[in-house]
Amino acid sequence: MINVENLTKRYGKHTALDDVSFECRPGTVTGFLGPNGAGKSTTMRIICGLTPPTGGRATVLGSPYRRLGNPGARVGVLLDASAQHGGRTGREVLRLSARILGADPGRVEELLGQVGLGDAAANRRIGGYSLGMRQRLGLAHALLGDPSVLILDEPANGLDPEGIHWMRHLLRRFAEAGGTVLLSSHLLREVEAVADRLVLIGSGRVVAQGTLDELVASSGVRVRATDTLALRAALTAAGIDAETGANGPLLAHAEAERVGRAAAAAGVALVELRPADDGGLEQLFLSLTTGTTDDGKGVR
Ligand SMILES: Nc1ncnc2c1ncn2[C@@H]1O[C@H](COP(=O)(O)OP(=O)(O)OP(=O)(O)O)[C@@H](O)[C@H]1O
Numbered sequence: 001m002i003n004v005e006n007l008t009k010r011y012g013k014h015t016a017l018d019d020v021s022f023e024c025r026p027g028t029v030t031g032f033l034g035p036n037g038a039g040k041s042t043t044m045r046i047i048c049g050l051t052p053p054t055g056g057r058a059t060v061l062g063s064p065y066r067r068l069g070n071p072g073a074r075v076g077v078l079l080d081a082s083a084q085h086g087g088r089t090g091r092e093v094l095r096l097s098a099r100i101l102g103a104d105p106g107r108v109e110e111l112l113g114q115v116g117l118g119d120a121a122a123n124r125r126i127g128g129y130s131l132g133m134r135q136r137l138g139l140a141h142a143l144l145g146d147p148s149v150l151i152l153d154e155p156a157n158g159l160d161p162e163g164i165h166w167m168r169h170l171l172r173r174f175a176e177a178g179g180t181v182l183l184s185s186h187l188l189r190e191v192e193a194v195a196d197r198l199v200l201i202g203s204g205r206v207v208a209q210g211t212l213d214e215l216v217a218s219s220g221v222r223v224r225a226t227d228t229l230a231l232r233a234a235l236t237a238a239g240i241d242a243e244t245g246a247n248g249p250l251l252a253h254a255e256a257e258r259v260g261r262a263a264a265a266a267g268v269a270l271v272e273l274r275p276a277d278d279g280g281l282e283q284l285f286l287s288l289t290t291g292t293t294d295d296g297k298g299v300r
Helices: 040-047 090-101 106-114 131-143 161-176 188-192 212-218 228-237 256-265 277-289
Strands: 002-011 014-024 028-033 055-060 075-078 149-152 180-185 197-202 205-211 221-225 242-244 250-252 270-275
Touching (some): 014 028, 014 040, 014 055, 014 180, 014 197, 014 205, 028 040, 028 161, 028 188, 040 055, 040 180, 075 131, 106 131, 131 149, 161 180, 221 256, 228 242, 228 250, 228 256, 256 270
Parallel strands (some): 028 197, 149 180
Antiparallel strands (some): 002 055, 197 205, 221 270
């Protein structure tokens, strides 16, 4: 379990986080999604006790991270895959950490296999690793103490499609076994395939959160009637905002039942009423975060 309550972080006059709250429950993968500079890393660093917040608090398994006994055996963290000593081999790094954590040395070989670092790769110095190999090693490192919580900052960065596929499976299995996962990304496609819940952040504020279904529903419904003008009037009378969709139907910002009732009350016959679907979620994400990146890169 991870609880983030009203976190605020200021660097001088710059507000990096503004009243950020969310929770991650056991058995679920939470995708933490936002453009570059939105505040994802800052939030994760605060959760892991590496950066002090200006206000609010974060707890992991009921305590602030710094007060957890033997945190490495309870919380697996991957914040920066390049943070390992470049002169050591992957196997050495894991063996050393296993000793510190008191983990079974056999676990190192098991994890090297699990993350797809074969003998040749495991015996190479990390300085020569690609980013994808560092991410695999970082994930093995996070899993070493057999934790029940994983906190991963952009773990798919640098992974090839096969690597991303493999990582999704690993995280799903971890959650299905009762684990709690928080993973960040700036790519909607990357997290929507694996996350049960999404927390969307833009300019240091949580702009939306919920299950994928809830967010898709909140992105509206597509509705079409034989008489579009009458439908528009019915929606306006019911206080429902609607805009013209890309190819005919209106995009109404309300749940399907409310839209259906508004049309029925005005005697308008509908010929289509359905969730705005994935495209709607993408639109929602873009509209919620557009203009919030501080490097102009935007979100794909
Ligand atoms: N140590 C620091 N000093 C000053 N400003 C900082 C510091 N760390 C982060 N920031 C600022 O806080 C904001 C949030 O940064 P953060 O790294 O948390 O974003 P992010 O969502 O993780 O982005 P990215 O995907 O690019 O890593 C940015 O405006 C960043 O410039």
